[in-house]
Amino acid sequence: MVVTRFAPSPTGYLHIGGLRTALLSYLWARRNGGKFLLRIEDTDFSRNDEAAALAIVEAFKWVGLEHDGTIEYQSNRLPIYQEYAQKLLDSGKAYKCYMSKEELEALREEQTARKERPKYDNRYRDFTGTPPEGREAVIRIKAPLEGSITVHDGVKGDVVFNVADILDDFIIARADGTPTYNFVVAVDDALMGVTDVIRGDDHLSNTPKQIVVYQALGFPIPKFFHVPMIHNHEGKKLSKRDGATDVMAYKTLGYTPEALLNFLVRLGWSHGDQEIFSMKEMLELFDPSDINRSASVYNVEKLDWLNSHYIKNTPNEKLCELLEFHGVVLISHDKREIILDAIKERAKTLVEMATLITEMLTRPAVFDEAALKKGYKEESKAILEAFAEALKNATELHLPSDYHHVMEEVVTKLEIGFGKIGQPLRIALMGKLSGPGLDSVMAIIGVEETLARIDALLNH
């Protein structure tokens, strides 16, 4: 059984990079009929916040990811960590260190001055004497003193770390008794039965420490997949100032979950030339072993393209629901099919759709100056009047094609090109020279409103 997990620290929202590793973990677990667990890494109580976990679940819900089992909070598991720390103490694989923070700091400064790597000097490693008066001890784990630790990584290959270069007897429990990150991660992953750890490659250099814990406790070491970071345009790790990093912001910006997930899965992973992946296809095809080794740059253009693709391919009924979040309610509008068909081809986001629809449904308050100059000539007035007259005499005006026929009639009768009527009419209807097909717009707003808008321009 494959068990994966997503283990964020509670920052208050789900980060876009976090969503990617969560997605990959989710896909791999589901593909194998395994489990996908959610654990909140909140051993630093100073910002222990239940709302943060809820924010993550909310984001999961929006994109359609679902974790198995209950959410584990590390802050609730303190006794477990204490128990395992005690085990290590009892078996002599860990020990109490009474060095004060100040002493440690001083040691580091000396080492740095000597251009050595700052490193604990093992002074309490084999200490058997009487502890210094009134000092709280931290617990340090005995790390190997020599040799190397190899991380067998499913993405990066075998990564060898020289123990002397990177390790010391690191702290697994602070003076106040609370456990530290590298210890709890290993304990939890082992206890929760995690078989495949899929996480950002910023954790790669932590992994040897976690392996030390696994080994000290006799736990089996899981498979690791360290996926490359997502970078911004400067080639740096994505941060808040790079715009939207909160997953829920994408909902507000009018992106669909399908587009976002599709975008994220293609960052660092591919399947031949395929660009569009449904959840079903991702589930069938994704394998963490196929993840690229190099970081990828986050570029919005592709997201936009995917988003417009998904909008075009979303049924109107569904679009109608989605649009409500953006303030457009079409559910009882008798022309909603025509509206949606006219708009869905031309919007990159749901927000754009909403704007376009509102624009069309609202009588223009002003007429764009440049548009008037370009498209509203002397002869335009008479043409519009003729068209209005034709509309008044027409019967059965419902579909876009009905309006199109009237336009054709007028054009033929006056012996003019379509453009002669199109430009002024568009200005009348939309206030500017761009927009959906005129026949659609008229069918949507109806004859009365069409005539009113023409009138408004004529009296302008």
Next chain:
RNA sequence: GGCCCCAUCAUCUAAUGGUUAGGAUUCCAGAUUUUCAUUCUGGCCAUACGAGUUCGAAUCUCGUUGGGGUCACCA
């Protein structure tokens, strides 16, 4: 700085050691569209550099350069 990772068009990526180095996004041009957008067609654009191995290297090895990550009683 130590350690680790990485290197194909601007971007995401493909390529059993043998291809005119492929696709997608962006951009440009043309067609379609009464407009804009969509759509379609076409175009521009890449193996970081230097050695080596090999009949043959984007692919293997070494080095250089460049970029990133990480070095806590944070996670």
